Amino acid sequence: MTPRVHARIAAGGGVIRRFQLLDLGVSPSEIRRLINAGALVRLRRGVYTSRELWESLDEYVDRPLLLARAAIATMQRGWVLSHDSAAHAWELPILRPAVPLVHVTRPGFTNAWTEYGVRHHLARFSSRQVQQAAGLPALDLARTAVDIARERGVADGVVACDAAMQRGVTRGDLEDAYAIMAFWPGVRAAREAVDLADPGAESVHESLTRLLVIDAGLGTPETQFPVRTAAGVRWCDLRVGNHIVEADGHTKLRPVAEGGVAPRPAHEVVAEERKRERLLKDEGLGVSRVYWEDHWGARRAVAIRRLQREAAETAALHGAELSERLAREADLIRAEYGERRRRPGMPA
Incomplete structure (x- = not known):
């Protein structure tokens, strides 16, 4: 692990791709040796981080966010962070799910599937709802909180909506976020979570x-x-x-x-x-x-x-x-x- 490799990992927000290692002069056999020796941690196929960085991160927010960063680095076709992954990028407090996953969304007819630890969502959203969080494209706070409520239920949704309102999101913003979701799965939980949300809850x-x-x-x-x-x-x-x-x-x-x-x-x-x-x-x-x-x-x-x-x-x-x-x-x-x-x- 040369200083140039460490610098590239830092510049990439904690991740480095295989082709970048090759561009830095690290041969395929050396990449395998670094992985076997534990110096490189494989986040997903062709995307890595350093062992030092991985071990310094907490398991609840920082590691899931790094996994999301690795996933989005290999994706095209307009995928953006959403749900739990967007919450981590926004530093929005949420409850830990039973099965932590990376969540990404792109425009399409409402659908979802899970593959290799990534929950892919197809759903409508406007361009103004896509913002930069932690240097990554992510759905905004209001949409993130409402999506968590739809995906995980009222209690998780109330926690997310409370936290979003603590950050300045209004109830009207949350209502606007679910306005297009009239017949989407879980929208009733989203409506109830928004109705119960209170910015006075500080944790x-x-x-x-x-x-x-x-x-x-x-x-x-x-x-x-x-x-x-x-x-x-x-x-x-x-x-x-x-x-x-x-x-x-x-x-x-x-x-x-x-x-x-x-x-x-x-x-x-x-x-x-x-x-x-x-x-x-x-x-x-x-x-x-x-x-x-x-x-x-x-x-x-x-x-x-x-x-x-x-x-x-x-x-x-x-x-x-x-x-x-x-x-x-x-x-x-x-x-x-x-x-x-x-x-x-x-x-x-």
Whole structure:
């Protein structure tokens, strides 16, 4: 692996094709030797990357995106990234599919097939929906979110649509994206996902927690609800009636240097959360906490029953409808500061 080969891999966004290796003077026997020695990783026929680069990438986004880059490099006839692959290129948070695939789309009558790890879609789209993401042609954010909803269902679609709206996509943009899909497979899931989408959900965990609250029959929760407490304003993930639902995860406990958001040691963050919960309860609110594992399997049913029980206890203590005082205070806080998602410096 010469410096020129490494430079060409870097220039190609992490991939190099066989003919490019040959152009650099690497013989066919040397290519085979590099593959057998593990210096070159074959991404697909005739497309490679370096072992160092491959091992440095995470398995959830970066490796799938590199595989998509390799696939699109060998394709012609107007293929563009779509669905999960477009989401990775846009850095749009989505749920990991059961079977990760590269997704590409080109114009044609609605159809799809899978071959060699690539899901090929034929579908209509306009030229304005094709943009550059990570240096690759990809369908835009709105179309990507709607396509994920059609392909994978409401929950995956809500996560994608929430994330797209966080990036500035409007509900109207999402509705326009599915307008041409009247009789396409999965369009009903896309419509429902768009209808449920909320830009106030600031993470995948919060999107799933919002769906958990809805499935528990507690109503549609309000996102990013501000409460003025004795220690200042506190912003809550979700609210139904006088009940707060917080989406708790390891990210809140992990230091910023390790990819989390915790500005202090974990034990201090936990202590602060306990104080925060007490402050909220002092204002006449009940609090439930939902953890990542509560969204899956048998834990989901247990979490729903717990939410129902805790919300009922809050309603018995403080009433089923949000108190006029808290509603009035929330309006005043938002009038003064705007939405928390637009003001990252506001207190948590």
